[in-house]
Amino acid sequence: MSLNAVRPWRNIYRRKSRQIHVGSVPVGGDAPISVQTMTNTDTSDVAATVAQIRAAADAGADIVRVSAPDQAATKALHRIVAESPVPIVADIHFHYKRAIEAAEAGAACLRINPGNIGDAARVKEVIRAARDHGCSIRIGVNAGSLERHLPEKYGEPCPEAMVESGLEHIRILQDNDFHEFKISVKASDVFLAAAAYQGLADATDAPIHLGITEAGGLTSGTIKSAIGMGNLLWMGIGDTIRVSLSADPVEEVKVGFEILKALGLRHRGVNIISCPSCARQGFDVICTVEKLEKRLEHIKTPMSLSIIGCVVNGPGEALMTDLGFTGGGAGSGMVYMAGKQSHKLSNDQMIEHIAELVEQRAEELERQAAAETAAEAEAAAAGQAAE
Incomplete structure (x- = not known):
């Protein structure tokens, strides 16, 4: 729904x-x-x-x-x-x-x-x-x-x-x-x-x-x-x-x-939800978001990604996004997939790893969309044949 x-x-x-x-x-x-x-x-x-x-x-x-x-x-x-x-x-x-x-x-x-x-x-x-x-x-x-x-x-x-x-x-x-x-x-x-x-x-x-x-x-x-x-x-x-x-x-x-x-009127590419950063951040949020925006420009498939500096809002935002990363201190943070905790990730590996996860998710969504389109076309053809 x-x-x-x-x-x-x-x-x-x-x-x-x-x-x-x-x-x-x-x-x-x-x-x-x-x-x-x-x-x-x-x-x-x-x-x-x-x-x-x-x-x-x-x-x-x-x-x-x-x-x-x-x-x-x-x-x-x-x-x-x-x-x-x-x-x-x-x-x-x-x-x-x-x-x-x-x-x-x-x-x-x-x-x-x-x-x-x-x-x-x-x-x-x-x-x-x-x-x-x-x-x-x-x-x-x-x-x-x-x-x-x-x-x-x-x-x-x-x-x-x-x-x-x-x-x-x-x-x-x-x-x-x-x-x-x-x-x-x-x-x-x-x-x-x-x-x-x-x-x-x-x-x-x-x-x-x-x-x-x-x-x-x-x-x-x-x-x-x-x-x-x-x-x-x-x-x-x-x-x-x-x-x-x-x-x-x-x-x-x-x-x-x-x-x-x-406004939810049209979606294209990755919608990055990120915090403005503060003293609680477990990594450089601003620099990370800038790099991810450039790294993910080639993605056209609509999807959402949360990049939050600490655990105050990070887990909650991750519940509503396809992928997420929340800073946790000690040089690492938590990766979320479909709103659920997936695995820990060191900050120095974050950008490339998240980009790869986004690309994989985009491919999955494209396959799902292609399968749905094919199913709809098959159903329509079957309906016409029945008439």
Whole structure:
């Protein structure tokens, strides 16, 4: 029985939304919340851009956005799309023709900003290109680039203005019988973004792309994004997310998964539960966790590992994790497996031994998952044969 079944206070009830596709990735409906990032290379540099896309995909990115500011960029998209392991979203600003070129180049989705893409006629041309080439569209409303009449109407960027902008452009797409779209209403102000997203969630069933734009550097931006997006996700709002950091795109992906992991919405890799350390620690907790995080980056299978410096909380935390190590003094500690004491281990052997145990456990879980999948497929085939 899952923890959610016996502890209902853990449950998050996701907002019901329509499902669309960004290439092969479903967004909305009952699909897992997808994690996105964006390249920061010169798009016309195909090799550098593809290398960054692959690094992001290896970190878990489901979708990657690439800026298409000029013809050189949209020309490069042909090769980028062909070499990318994940669907590519073309980021379009100002030049609607770049959106058409991006669709022709094979982009899976076109991100357009209603405030600066042009009039309704130009948006219609983009819609036509998206339909002709099987693209979805993201309506990307941003507090800093609203259509001129909205700040004039409301006096300043506000949640009502952002939602109105989004709904106006939803109507344009729907009036043209185009429904493969998702929408975002981003702001760098956490309160403004949260209020706008709540209003949007009440006003449409379109899938929602979640983000706090221009959040800042790695530390400050992570905190800002976790507060803003974390609260919205807790409320059930959000079908795909992008953490916007002034940092390597891989870091955006890592933070995105950590936010989802903390809320129990999606799991990937090893979730290390560790103490902040104190004078009671039986080993250097901080150094150990840093080394284990790097050593275990290659593990994709969801699992949990507790690394606790002493016996105050160590045994209790180990009860709830797949593997655990608790410091016990005298240069050694106790290894826990599935919540039970397993064996003592010297501190100087700890990192490599624990890493090996994690790898073994990951292999076991992967075998179990493969066997369950095979059993389900066999049962389904048997059912079809019986019909």
